[in-house]
Amino acid sequence: MEILKVDNVTFRYPDMEKNVLQQISFSIEQGSFVVLCGASGSGKTTLLRLLKHELAPFGKQTGQIYYNEKSLDEWDTRLLTTEFGFVFQDPDNQIVMDEVLQEIVFGMENMNIPYIEMKKRLSELVHFFGVEDLLYKQTSTLSGGQKQLINLLSILLLRPKVLLLDEPTSQLDPIAAKELLQILERLNNEMGMTIIIVEHRLEDLFSMADKVIMLEEGNIAYEGKSRDVIKQIYEKDDKSFLPYVPSVSRLFLATEEKDPRKVPLNVKETRTWLHNRATKITNNNQEIIPFERKTETILKIENIYFQYEKTLPFVLKDCNLQIQKGEFFALVGGNGTGKSTLLQIAMGILKQQRGNVILREKKLKKYRLDELAHTFAYLPQHPLAFYIEETIGKEMERIISKHQIENGKERMARIAKKLNVDHLFDRHPNDLSGGELQRATLACLLLSEPEVLFIDEPTKGLDPISKEALAKLLLPLQKDGLTIFMVTHDIEFAVQYVDYCAILFDGQIAAEGTPEQLFKSNYFYTTSINRATTSINGPEVLTLEEALKQWQ
Missing domain, CATH: 3.40.50.300 (P-loop containing nucleotide triphosphate hydrolases)
Known part of the structure; x- marks a missing residue:
């Protein structure tokens, strides 16, 4: 069933000569996981905000956006507020309260949801996310990943049908980003929630997506299932969009196995494929080039202790580092x-x-x-x-x-x-x-x-x-x-x-x-290519270029 339809939408900001979106048309099925990507300035965020009626940017728009077969303009604004949830790029821009519990229930209070219903929803979702230990903490003390999780939780308490996310992982470390994406996948799989996410970090998203939409200068360049989009990009040899394809998929397509229908989209699928062709390694004797770090130290950090306030824990304690x-x-x-x-x-x-910073001795x-x-x-x-x-x-x-x-x-x-x-x-x-x-x-x-x-x-x-x-x-x-x-x-x-x-x-x-010394032996905090190729009858690699030398 079609839940959203964008019909021939064009948009231009005031005082701009060029349209940001140019006759955009596509539809989204209920319960889909949709990835929206493209270069900076291609119109992704503008399009996402147009879907969230109260966040729609000011400017000239033509065409229509339909939600459940009715134009957004015909819907009651208050109802649309709860039907569409929106997670911003910077978690700090969305947090308004000092305490986590206050922040979580803020949206429900604004919508005048009865106290008994609020309590019921809160208990259910807090257990679902396992954040009981965060409820009475100050929001200022949370990590970036925790803040984004709290933002998501406060939105879900309004029970939206469509969840819109604008680069939600851009401020998160790799592990926190992966955890957030796994939560989104659960919401999509277990609750049937329609998810539309704008992202540049695509290594883990192609395997989750039911549809990928790629924008270029306000136009749809590619649209379809992940493997179909990858197939189109490779058939056209489109250098502008090849870097958007997950590195594990590019490794597959760079070998003699060109069938896009079999292209792996994640680490698990890639490891299965590599195990099946492990005997085809072209160079198992990888030359090790010794690394010699530059000898002149320009900056030295010695025994640094730092806390923002006397009542707060030390952020840095006996920290030492030198830069050449x-x-x-x-x-x-x-x-x-x-x-x-x-x-x-x-x-x-x-x-x-405490401690010293030394510049040139x-x-x-x-x-x-x-x-x-x-x-x-x-x-x-x-x-x-x-x-x-x-x-x-x-x-x-x-x-x-x-x-x-x-x-x-x-x-x-x-x-x-x-x-x-x-x-x-x-x-x-x-x-x-x-x-x-x-x-x-x-x-x-x-x-x-x-x-x-x-x-x-x-x-x-x-x-x-x-x-x-x-x-x-x-x-x-x-x-x-x-x-x-x-x-x-x-x-x-x-x-x-x-x-x-x-x-x-x-x-x-x-x-x-060096990156090789630090990340090759890591299990989680490393690259997708390293996780995909480690322990498969060959030397460990970190980058696509290294992998191609071994597996082509």
Whole structure:
């Protein structure tokens, strides 16, 4: 039975010349699990918000959206509020109360649901999710995964028929993200709930999806069952969408077995296929290239203790780490372990209670602020917070003036051209796409010729193509001598591009080494390709490229 129908919908934001959505049409069956993906700016979030009537963006829309064969405009707004649930990308943007229990029942109270009914629903879902121990905690103390779970629970208490999710895993570590997706799969399988999810992390979603819809510049590029969509992409050799296909599926299709009907969509199916062809390994003697870490230490973190308030536990305790000059370093770990805290201590934004940060054999606190401003640069999670001026060009001019940069105009032109942002000088930061904003902010930061670039979750919310573009920006900068200190949840990105990693756990560095040393032996905290190929009569691999050398 058809529950949703999008009929020839076109949408344009005010003051924009181009339509964000262009004559979009598709239908969704009741109880379906639908994955909506595509490049940043392709119209995914706009389309998702149009389905949630009270969140629909302001602009010009043509065409109709039907829910149970009736236009959304004909439905009672109050009823639609409970029929459609919406989970946002950033869990903090959805939480309004201080205590978990208050947050969970907030929506029911607003809808004037009787107390007896509220209590009944609450007891049922709290047991279903197993969150009894969280009810009386402060929401501010929860991890990102717990916050997103609480958001989901508060929405489910309204008993929606359709659940809409806008990149719900983008702020979660790999394990928390997988746990959230497993919950969504349970809701779909056990409760028959219709789920529509916008995501860039697709490794685990293709196997769950009944339908995949891929958008490109406001148009539907591909639509259908997961294997059918993969088949279409491979038959067209569509380089724009190949990176969206799960790596385990790409491994299969890169071998001589080209039948898309048999393509594995997850680790389990891939392991079954590989076991059946284990004798066909082409190179079982993988050459081991010894790793030599760079020898000059630029930044040393010694015996750091840090707590945000005296009454709160220590976030970091006796934490030690060193960063070598010219290396690309990644700090990984679960939500709430203190990664961003450690990064901000390393650059002097936060002050530790005990311990020292050493920059080139001199304590950080001995440097003047202007010296640190020329040595360090910081690309935050939300680059918009960086800007003071109204245009990119004016912001770069402000930085040149503030830091008294010699030959500033020439340097500005050279960097802008190198990072392909010279055409953005007259644009407001709010008007840029995520990738454009990231490039522009990086250009601003490089004006002062920093020695160390600190980056906090740079791949958050980026599509696969944008991640590749980010790497193409960072790697040449590293080659030119820039030291990069990155905090990330993106294991796949770290494995592909960084030199050295460390895992932060329980306030300390639990392990460190090259990506190969750190992730190949892991069981959960590793790549899909590693989980799919480990212990199958061949060397362990982390990336698709490594796997292709062994299994083609």
